[in-house]
Amino acid sequence: MLRTDGEQIMFNVFEAMKRHDEExxxxxxxxxxxxxxxxxxxxxxxxxxxRIMVNSIDELEEEGDHEIEDCLQHLKSSRVDESPKVEKLILNVQEK
Incomplete structure (x- = not known):
């Protein structure tokens, strides 16, 4: 059914299928x-x-990435290459 400006037209699809060769x-x-x-x-x-939600998620992910990088840098810079304290204590006790 097609309605426009108060007029309505009904199409009979089954009838149209019978006459498919005409037009x-x-x-x-x-x-x-x-x-x-x-x-x-x-x-x-x-x-x-x-848009705001998607952009804020992207920003939070970037901030999280920066925090992780900062923590890794801190861990690397505070890394101790000397022998553990337990060994120092044992050596100190043995020296006495």
């Missing part, structure tokens, strides 16, 4: 709705809230 260009059904949905999805920007 082939009139029997064509185009898939417009799917194309409109695709174009609408491409041209419609993301809602502001969604």
């Amino acid at each position: 082939p260009q009139c029997q064509r059904v185009e898939v417009i709705e799917e194309v409109v949905k695709d174009v609408f999805a491409e041209e419609t920007p993301n809602p502001p809230l969604e």
Whole structure:
């Protein structure tokens, strides 16, 4: 059924299928709705809230990465290459 400006037209698809050889260009059904949905999805920007949430997640991940890098640098810089304290204590006790 097609309605426009108060007029309505009913199409009988089964009747049209019986007469498919008479006017082939009139029997064509185009898939417009799917194309409109695709174009609408491409041209419609993301809602502001969604953009904010996605951007904030990216920023948090970057901050977390920086924190991890800082912690690793701190661990590397405070690393002790000398022998453990237990060995020092044993050596000190043996010397006395």
